[in-house]
Amino acid sequence: MNNRYVGHENQLLTARRVTYTEGMSQGVRAIELRNSAGLYATCVEDQCLNLFDFSYKGVNFAFQSKNGLVSGRYFNGGAPEFSYYWPAGMLYTCGLMNVGPGGVMEDGFFHPDHGRIGSMPARDVTVTRNEEGVTVTGTVQEALLAGYHLELKRKLFFPAADKRIVIEDTVTNLEPQAAEFMLLYHINLGYPLLDAQSRVVKGKGGGYSIHTKGPIPENWAQCWEPEDHKDEDLFCHENTPDEKGYGYGALINDDLGLGCYVKYHMENLPWLMHWRNMCSHDYALGLEPSNNQVLGRDSERKNGTLQTIGGYETKTFKVEIGVLDGMEEIAAFEKMVANLK
Numbered sequence: 001m002n003n004r005y006v007g008h009e010n011q012l013l014t015a016r017r018v019t020y021t022e023g024m025s026q027g028v029r030a031i032e033l034r035n036s037a038g039l040y041a042t043c044v045e046d047q048c049l050n051l052f053d054f055s056y057k058g059v060n061f062a063f064q065s066k067n068g069l070v071s072g073r074y075f076n077g078g079a080p081e082f083s084y085y086w087p088a089g090m091l092y093t094c095g096l097m098n099v100g101p102g103g104v105m106e107d108g109f110f111h112p113d114h115g116r117i118g119s120m121p122a123r124d125v126t127v128t129r130n131e132e133g134v135t136v137t138g139t140v141q142e143a144l145l146a147g148y149h150l151e152l153k154r155k156l157f158f159p160a161a162d163k164r165i166v167i168e169d170t171v172t173n174l175e176p177q178a179a180e181f182m183l184l185y186h187i188n189l190g191y192p193l194l195d196a197q198s199r200v201v202k203g204k205g206g207g208y209s210i211h212t213k214g215p216i217p218e219n220w221a222q223c224w225e226p227e228d229h230k231d232e233d234l235f236c237h238e239n240t241p242d243e244k245g246y247g248y249g250a251l252i253n254d255d256l257g258l259g260c261y262v263k264y265h266m267e268n269l270p271w272l273m274h275w276r277n278m279c280s281h282d283y284a285l286g287l288e289p290s291n292n293q294v295l296g297r298d299s300e301r302k303n304g305t306l307q308t309i310g311g312y313e314t315k316t317f318k319v320e321i322g323v324l325d326g327m328e329e330i331a332a333f334e335k336m337v338a339n340l341k
Helices: 297-303 327-338
Strands: 013-019 029-035 039-044 050-056 091-096 123-130 133-143 149-159 164-173 179-189 199-202 207-209 233-237 246-253 258-265 271-277 284-290 307-309 314-325
Touching (some): 013 133, 029 133, 039 149, 039 164, 050 314, 091 149, 179 258, 179 297, 199 271, 246 271, 246 284, 246 314, 246 327, 258 284, 258 327, 314 327
Antiparallel strands (some): 013 029, 029 039, 050 091, 091 179, 123 133, 133 149, 149 164, 164 314, 179 284, 179 307, 207 233, 233 271, 246 258, 258 314
16 A cells, blocks of 8 residues: 555555354354445355445445344244344345245245345355455355255455445356246345435336235335334336446435435346335335346246246346435436436
8 A cells, every 4th residue: 555644554445354242143254344435334254245234424324124133043944034033234135046935835845035045154255455445255055955056156346435335246057957046136225314205216117016916106216204013015116227238226315415326237137126114113125136026936937037047057147236425426316317218
């Protein structure tokens, strides 16, 4: 480092491995990331390199469930206990065998809500730092004796002086026969970025309401104050890609002058799921790029939307999560999205 103002590089860019020591988080390994743009995040080694904390200049962006960050030793992949251990956080990876409601499927096996991959530890984790930023890589695999064998390799880039995190995943089928698979990036936004004045922005395209099986309501982009015992909404959006094939969605808070955008390559992630939960204490807004419509493995198969990956085939998935700071950046983003055709 040639910056004469700086003693240790951690003044500008931090990548610190930590282990939690209390409560249900005890033993969880993570990587703290902080940069000179004011972005802070934690990347959880023991859970698919998911992102848990995410804040910008001290303002929290991420929804964290009342469970908090729960160690994988409390995960039971053979029982319907998702709501007891799901931590939420900025990014929770769903798949690879199921996304959506769990249960015993046509293959005769129990597949939990949103699958197993998000609670599985990464191996071969590396953390490298240079003047451009920090790169975290790792591998997570999901396999069944005498059955499927899928491998997810994740590369996460955290820039030294920018307000975004870039995720590039490759999923490889390590068996000769084709396999059904599902993948969803469960990106969860919470208070104070999410409040009664917040609104959702996305590109042009249709869609439908998952729960009502009908059209998306006119108020789909709106948020409001928390309501006790309020039912959640779940929308499936199509989108309009830019010239490079990327779709966009964002949550904007005009009062704070802040927004969080999601950018995703639509070749292998054609859908943007939109989870709106205005319930007290579970107050969350999800913008979730997906290769399926989140109906569960059997329902997706019946609808013809369950994806497959060929024998020894590899597919690549690209997602970026970033910050919009100030009304000028927000207006430029909205103009860009509105002009997509």
